[in-house]
Amino acid sequence: MPRKIEKDNIRKPEWFKIKAPLGTNYREVRSLMESYGLHTVCQEANCPNRAECYGARTATFLILGDICTRGCTFCNVRRGRPREVLQNEPERVAEAAGKLGLKYVVVTSVTRDDLPDGGASLFADTIEAVRAVNRGCRVEVLIPDFRGNFEALKTVLDAKPDVLNHNIETIERLYPAVRKGADYKRSLELISRVRSYSPGIPTKSGLMVGLGEMFDEIRKALEDLHQAGCRLLTIGQYLSPSKKHHPVIAYYSPEEFDELKKMALEIGFDGVVSGPLIRSSYRASMMYSNSGSKH
Numbered sequence: 619m620p621r622k623i624e625k626d627n628i629r630k631p632e633w634f635k636i637k638a639p640l641g642t643n644y645r646e647v648r649s650l651m652e653s654y655g656l657h658t659v660c661q662e663a664n665c666p667n668r669a670e671c672y673g674a675r676t677a678t679f680l681i682l683g684d685i686c687t688r689g690c691t692f693c694n695v696r697r698g699r700p701r702e703v704l705q706n707e708p709e710r711v712a713e714a715a716g717k718l719g720l721k722y723v724v725v726t727s728v729t730r731d732d733l734p735d736g737g738a739s740l741f742a743d744t745i746e747a748v749r750a751v752n753r754g755c756r757v758e759v760l761i762p763d764f765r766g767n768f769e770a771l772k773t774v775l776d777a778k779p780d781v782l783n784h785n786i787e788t789i790e791r792l793y794p795a796v797r798k799g800a801d802y803k804r805s806l807e808l809i810s811r812v813r814s815y816s817p818g819i820p821t822k823s824g825l826m827v828g829l830g831e832m833f834d835e836i837r838k839a840l841e842d843l844h845q846a847g848c849r850l851l852t853i854g855q856y857l858s859p860s861k862k863h864h865p866v867i868a869y870y871s872p873e874e875f876d877e878l879k880k881m882a883l884e885i886g887f888d889g890v891v892s893g894p895l896i897r898s899s900y901r902a903s904m905m906y907s908n909s910g911s912k913h
C-alpha cells in the first residue's frame with residue numbers, strides 16, 4: 619500500500635529509468651516550437667517523457683507565456699511578473715499543430731492571476747484557431763482555477779473543448795505547503811461546475827504522489843474528485859525539479875501505482891492511467907479514445 623517514507627532514506631529506485639531527450643523528432647519539435655515563438659509545458663516543466671512524446675511528434679502547448687504568477691513548490695515553471703501575451707498566439711499554436719500533423723492537441727497555460735479573466739479568452743481563441751486550421755482536430759485544455767471566476771470558466775466551455783482537464787495535483791492537507799494560492803475545494807468546485815454547465819464535456823484531473831500524502835488521503839481525494847464529477851484520471855510520481863523545490867518524500871512502485879488505479883476504478887472513474895512517469899497530458903489522445911464512448 620502507498621506509504622510515507624522518511625526522506626533521508628530516499629533514492630530514485632533502480633527501475634525508475636528516464637530516457638534522455640534525443641533524436642531527430644525531438645530536435646525537430648523543439649525547433650518548430652522555437653520558430654513559432656511557442657512554449658511547451660514539456661520543456662518548461664522538464665517532463666521526463668519528452669523523449670517519447672517529442673519522438674512521436676507530439677507536445678503540450680503552454681500558452682500565455684512561460685512565467686507563472688503562482689509559486690507552487692513542486693513546479694519547475696518560472697514564477698514572476700509575466701510578459702505581454704504573444705501576438706497571434708492562438709494562430710501560431712494552430713499552425714504548429716498542423717505542421718506536426720496533430721489530430722489531438724493539448725493546450726495548457728501558466729496561471730495568470732494578473733489577467734481579469736485569467737487567460738480564459740485565450741484558451742477559447744486557441745480552441746477555435748486549432749479547429750479552424752486543422753479540421754476534425756480534437757482539443758483538450760488543461761486549465762488553471764481562474765481564481766474561482768466561473769464566468770471565465772464558461773468562456774472556455776463555450777468554445778467546446780473535447781476534454782476539460784483541471785489538475786487537483788495533491789491531497790487537501792498538502793495544499794498550503796505545495797500549492798499556495800490554490801484552494802482544494804475551489805478546484806473541486808470548478809470540476810463540478812463543468813459537469814453542470816457542460817455535461818457533455820468529459821472532465822479530467824491529475825494527482826501526483828510522493829509529496830508526503832498517506833494512502834487514506836489519496837482515497838479521499840479520489841472520492842472527492844469523483845463526487846465533483848471528474849471522470850478521467852491520471853496518477854503519476856512527483857519528481858522534485860531541484861533542491862529548492864518540495865522534496866520527494868516517497869517513490870511508489872509500479873505495483874503501488876496498479877493498486878491506485880484499481881482503487882480509482884472501484885470508486886467509479888471511467889478512465890485511469892497510473893504509473894511512475896504518467897503526467898496529466900501523457901498519451902492524452904489514447905486516454906480520450908479509450909474512454910470516449912462513455913461520455
Ligand code: SF4
Binds near residue numbers: 672901
Ligand atoms: S507527458 Fe505531457 S508534458 Fe510530458 S512530454 Fe509528454 S506531452 Fe509533454
